[in-house]
Amino acid sequence: MKLRTLSAGLAVAAAAVTLAGGPATAADGPSEADVRAAIEHAVSGKATAADLKIIKDDPQLARTVPVSVKTGDPVVTKVDPPQRSGGRDSSALRAALASYQQKCWAVDYPLTLTSWAGTTIYTWHHAFSYCTANQVSGWESTRVISVAPYSRRDYLTDKSSVVYPQGLVTDVVNALVGAPIGTNTTGVGSPYYSHMARSVNLCFAQFNCYASNLPQSKLTLGSDGVAVALASAL
Numbered sequence: 001m002k003l004r005t006l007s008a009g010l011a012v013a014a015a016a017v018t019l020a021g022g023p024a025t026a027a028d029g030p031s032e033a034d035v036r037a038a039i040e041h042a043v044s045g046k047a048t049a050a051d052l053k054i055i056k057d058d059p060q061l062a063r064t065v066p067v068s069v070k071t072g073d074p075v076v077t078k079v080d081p082p083q084r085s086g087g088r089d090s091s092a093l094r095a096a097l098a099s100y101q102q103k104c105w106a107v108d109y110p111l112t113l114t115s116w117a118g119t120t121i122y123t124w125h126h127a128f129s130y131c132t133a134n135q136v137s138g139w140e141s142t143r144v145i146s147v148a149p150y151s152r153r154d155y156l157t158d159k160s161s162v163v164y165p166q167g168l169v170t171d172v173v174n175a176l177v178g179a180p181i182g183t184n185t186t187g188v189g190s191p192y193y194s195h196m197a198r199s200v201n202l203c204f205a206q207f208n209c210y211a212s213n214l215p216q217s218k219l220t221l222g223s224d225g226v227a228v229a230l231a232s233a234l
Contacts (some may be wrong), residue, residue, distance in 0.1 A: 030054045039065055043202075043211040055116050062117040064162045066202065066211070069233040070112040076225045079106045081131055082150060102133035102146055107194075107226050111215045111233055112158075120158040124215035124233075126196045128152040128173075132181050132223045143223050145179045145192065154196045166199035169214060175221055187222030193229060194219050 030038070035058075038051035042065050047055070055061045081104045106129045113121040131147035134140060152173065156165060175192040184190055197216030203209035218230035 029057070035061075039210055042067055043213075052116065059117075063115050063119050064121065064160065064202070064204070065115060066113045066121055066213075066233075067116050068114050070114060071228070071231045072110040072112070074107055074109045074219060074226050074228065077106045077108075079104050079129060082129070082147060099137050100133040100135070100146075101137070101140075102131055103223065104129060104131035104147065105225065106151075107219060109217050109219055109226075109228065109231075110157075111217065111231060113213070113215070113233055120160070121202070122159045122163045122200070123157045124198065124200070125155050125157065126194070126217045126219065127154070128194050130175065130221060132221075140223070141182050143181045143183070145175050145177055145181060145221065148175050148177050149173050149194045149221075152194060152196070154198055156200075162202045162204060164201040164203050164209070166201055166212075168196070168198050170195055170197035170216060172196075181221065181223045184222045185224040187220040187225055187227035190220040190222055190227065192221045194221075195230070 035054060038047065038054040039061070041047040041051045042055055047067065052067070055065050055067070081102060106127070108125055108127045110123050110125050112123040115121055128149040129147075129151050130145065130149045132143050133146035135142035135144055152171075154168065156163065172195045173193070175194070179192050181190070181192070195216070195218040197214050200213055200215060201209045202211040202213070213233050215233045216230065217228060217232075219226040220229045
């Protein structure tokens with residue numbers, strides 16, 4: 001895992017750890033410079049055994065410095081189709097869509113950033129819904145996107161006190177109504193996708209930030225689910 005480090009906040013973070021009990025000595029523990037280096041190495045994915053010892057031996061650092069990312073599987077749930085704008089769908093329209101085997105899915109994909117202590121720093125989610133249907137009743141090979149991805153959003157759960165979300169960096173969808181899905185049920189290799197990324201700062205206080213990362217995912221669409229084409233906490 002590689003995270004962008006924010007050098008101004010590193011100095012404050014290191015000082016907060018070492019000065020809590022007065023200036024460090026060889027007997028007391030690591031120096032401010034050692035702590036700063038350990039944090040910088042950890043958030044850039046280059047921590048040594050000595051760095052990790054500094055982090056794990058300090059309760060605050062052990063809970064707040066990210067050392068790993070957990071990628072879950074997309075959660076895909078079958079849902080009812082969205083209502084058309086202007087009112088409720090007619091029974092005739094619902095019957096027509098049913099005859100072409102329309103299927104609609106709600107998708108939620110999580111990325112979790114964890115600390116040395118195993119605590120969750122945050123979980124970032126990429127979520128949306130979409131539908132597919134056959135163009136010819138009973139012929140799966142004619143399946144197309146019938147409702148483009150909608151209700152697209154990203155959100156954070158299990159957010160610790162060091163997390164300060166920033167702006168949405170990427171918000172791209174390539175999945176027009178009528179685009180052919182065919183018999184690609186899983187979404188692997190599909191050219192149709194939803195891609196989102198958000199900047200997130202990690203700070204001991206709002207303006208004393210020691211890292212900034214960019215959780216993102218690109219999910220490609222199939223007739224019965226999605227595939228993860230890109231997942232990163234860079």
